Amino acid sequence: MGSSSGQSSGSYDLSFKILLIGDSGAGKSSLLVSLISASAEDLAPTIGVDFKIKFLTVGGKRLKLTIWDTVYDVTRRETFTNLSTVWAKEVELYSTNRDCVKMLVGNKVDRDSERAVSREEGMDLAKDLGCMFLECSAKTRKKRGAML
Structure with missing residues (x-):
């Protein structure tokens, strides 16, 4: 069901839950695998829900990220x-934390010649939804962010 990043699950200072939502085939699982490991493999669509855990240290604090895979594809x-x-x-209907941080992610920017959604459109929607914004490629690990 879930898996770890390979680091010891010992104690941690803070724990965060990260939900990746969006249509099938948008690249949520590929983004998740790219974050957890150095791999950027093509994956079959997820059936149901999966999650992975990553531990990291930021500013001297040990963090636990629980990333759920239940993003949009810039080519679709x-x-x-x-x-x-x-x-x-x-998200609005089922979120238990009204102060949660939301980020809109456009995936598959490595296929720019097939792009169907402009970066500006993504930034505009993120602003409308009160989200931060990031475009990336799980395959190449390239990212371009804009904090809104």
Whole structure:
């Protein structure tokens, strides 16, 4: 069901839950694997829900990230459209923490010639939803951020 980043699960100072939501095939699992390991492999679509755990140290504090895999694909407009019509509403409906930090992530920027959603559109939606914004490629580990 879940797996660890390979570090000892001993004690930690802070724990965070990270939810990756979006359409099937948008690259959520690939982003997750890219974060947890140095690998950037092509994965089959996830059936159901999976999660992974990563431990890291920031500013002398040991953090535990629980990252759930239940993002939009910059090459598929419908995954972007569904963020505002489906997924953002789900987060608002089921979130138990109204102060949670939200980030809109556009994946697959390594396929720029196939792009169907512009960076500006992503930034505009992130602003409308009150989210931070990041574009990346789980495959190449390239990222371009904009904190809104």
